[in-house]
Amino acid sequence: MTTPAVKPKSARGRNRRAKILKAAADLFLDHGYGETSIDAIVDRCGGSKATLYNYFSTKEELFHAVIDDIVSNRQKPDLDISEDLRTTLITFALQRMKVVFSSQHRQLLRLIVAERDRFPQIAAMYYEHGPKRSHDLVVSYMERLKSRGLLEIDNPEESAEFLIGMLLHHWYLAQLYLQTPPPSERSMRDRATHVVDRFLDAFGFPEDAGLKARPAPKKTR
Amino acid sequence: MTTPAVKPKSARGRNRRAKILKAAADLFLDHGYGETSIDAIVDRCGGSKATLYNYFSTKEELFHAVIDDIVSNRQKPDLDISEDLRTTLITFALQRMKVVFSSQHRQLLRLIVAERDRFPQIAAMYYEHGPKRSHDLVVSYMERLKSRGLLEIDNPEESAEFLIGMLLHHWYLAQLYLQTPPPSERSMRDRATHVVDRFLDAFGFPEDAGLKARPAPKKTR
DNA sequence: ATTAGTCTGTACTGTACAGTACAGTTGGTT
DNA sequence: AACCAACTGTACTGTACAGTACAGACTAAT
Numbered sequence: 001m002t003t004p005a006v007k008p009k010s011a012r013g014r015n016r017r018a019k020i021l022k023a024a025a026d027l028f029l030d031h032g033y034g035e036t037s038i039d040a041i042v043d044r045c046g047g048s049k050a051t052l053y054n055y056f057s058t059k060e061e062l063f064h065a066v067i068d069d070i071v072s073n074r075q076k077p078d079l080d081i082s083e084d085l086r087t088t089l090i091t092f093a094l095q096r097m098k099v100v101f102s103s104q105h106r107q108l109l110r111l112i113v114a115e116r117d118r119f120p121q122i123a124a125m126y127y128e129h130g131p132k133r134s135h136d137l138v139v140s141y142m143e144r145l146k147s148r149g150l151l152e153i154d155n156p157e158e159s160a161e162f163l164i165g166m167l168l169h170h171w172y173l174a175q176l177y178l179q180t181p182p183p184s185e186r187s188m189r190d191r192a193t194h195v196v197d198r199f200l201d202a203f204g205f206p207e208d209a210g211l212k213a214r215p216a217p218k219k220t221r
Numbered sequence: 222m223t224t225p226a227v228k229p230k231s232a233r234g235r236n237r238r239a240k241i242l243k244a245a246a247d248l249f250l251d252h253g254y255g256e257t258s259i260d261a262i263v264d265r266c267g268g269s270k271a272t273l274y275n276y277f278s279t280k281e282e283l284f285h286a287v288i289d290d291i292v293s294n295r296q297k298p299d300l301d302i303s304e305d306l307r308t309t310l311i312t313f314a315l316q317r318m319k320v321v322f323s324s325q326h327r328q329l330l331r332l333i334v335a336e337r338d339r340f341p342q343i344a345a346m347y348y349e350h351g352p353k354r355s356h357d358l359v360v361s362y363m364e365r366l367k368s369r370g371l372l373e374i375d376n377p378e379e380s381a382e383f384l385i386g387m388l389l390h391h392w393y394l395a396q397l398y399l400q401t402p403p404p405s406e407r408s409m410r411d412r413a414t415h416v417v418d419r420f421l422d423a424f425g426f427p428e429d430a431g432l433k434a435r436p437a438p439k440k441t442r
Numbered sequence: 443a444t445t446a447g448t449c450t451g452t453a454c455t456g457t458a459c460a461g462t463a464c465a466g467t468t469g470g471t472t
Numbered sequence: 473a474a475c476c477a478a479c480t481g482t483a484c485t486g487t488a489c490a491g492t493a494c495a496g497a498c499t500a501a502t
Binding site: 053 | 458459460461462463464469470
Binding site: 008012013016046048049050051054 | 479
């Protein structure tokens with residue numbers, strides 16, 4: 001028998017609600033769902049418990065609102081196509097790593113995994129907006145490259161999975177299990193180029209693959 | 222002021238303790254740490270709370286013991302070297318996937334990530350015994366291949382990361398965020414061969430890389 | 443069969459916390 | 473100034489659960 005949630009009508013109300021969301025986001029991301037009490041949220045944003053329960057009828061609803069807010073305001077994966085494919089891929093790779101290995105994202109990630117059983121829809125939503133979307137972007141790009149005969153790809157899905165896996169997996173594990181700082185911009189950039197070059201080795205035509213922009217002597221593996 | 226934990230002296234005691242561990246493992250893996258109550262554990266294994274607190278002085282200590290037990294009894298990653306490198310890699314890849322995508326492992330994984338902040342040592346221990354060990358195995362194999370001139374590798378670390386990333390990342394994400402069944406043996410086998418072949422494309426010498434056992438016409442990408 | 447150590451059931455304590463009740467205050471609108 | 477809705481503080485209820493207390497029952501070895 002919970003009090004129904006109410007939409008704020010005044011500007012003051014909208015402000016209060018936003019303050020609550022912000023405080024809750026900070027605490028949930030820092031300490032997790034179970035370890036964050038409603039009282040702690042109220043303490044952090046000022047005001048009173050009654051007000052909070054005016055806008056969010058349960059703790060679960062509040063959590064939902066917090067994650068919705070974060071996920072829908074995150075930078076969406078995107079792929080800017082430049083004239084040469086190596087540059088396009090490296091740019092995408094770097095942009096993706098910057099998002100995935102940002103400190104806000106590390107916290108979000110672990111929170112979502114931790115609460116997946118309690119909030120399976122949230123985990124699914126996150127997956128759709130993040131990893132899935134990024135994957136799909138790459139797949140459609142691969143299909144285009146394949147149909148234009150620029151890469152020797154049989155299975156665009158799989159090639160996209162390989163590219164992203166090489167890019168992210170190793171550091172992703174560290175992010176999940178260890179408490180290490182995010183990689184530097186420099187090392188992300190290095191990794192991006194190495195991954196893309198190895199990818200082109202595997203999927204390019206031996207004769208001419210992407211060679212327009214790829215400096216042949218610089219073969220560092 | 223908790224009662225100190227006691228080592229079982231009798232066979233009966235050792236049996237009791239083992240039953241408790243088993244029941245706790247089942248419940249922790251199924252429902253997580255916070256959602257598993259001591260009472261539920263006691264209900265499941267019979268006996269009484271007092272006995273449990275005789276062997277484990279707190280809930281945290283019990284959890285620790287449970288995970289220690291599971292992690293140290295898990296199948297360790299291993300790499301059997303056959304005469305040809307393609308076979309060696311495919312065998313390793315398949316064995317690794319079978320472990321990582323088993324249903325027991327999915328549960329363990331999510332539990333460890335979820336509780337990483339409460340039990341950072343556990344997460345680190347898991348990482349060392351699982352992903353780290355597997356990675357190190359591949360690295361030392363790569364070093365050997367490099368020094369024998371069988372692969373064109375500059376950075377053995379990185380090449381190992383790429384191999385494992387291609388192999389695991391995509392399904393790993395699904396395992397973390399979605400509630401999908403584990404992949405079939407058949408699809409794991411397919412993936413293992415595709416990954417290894419693409420890996421050899423990227424790191425083998427164009428002229429002769431691993432061709433002894435690699436059927437050239439069967440180039441499915 | 444006695445004894446010592448171990449196990450069991452039940453009932454209890456204390457605490458943390460989600461959610462509610464309510465009386466009083468604030469601040470914007472007319 | 474007067475009104476009303478939205479806010480605030482505080483105190484409360486109920487519940488879930490970690491950990492304790494204790495009296496009695498079981499088991500095994502002599």
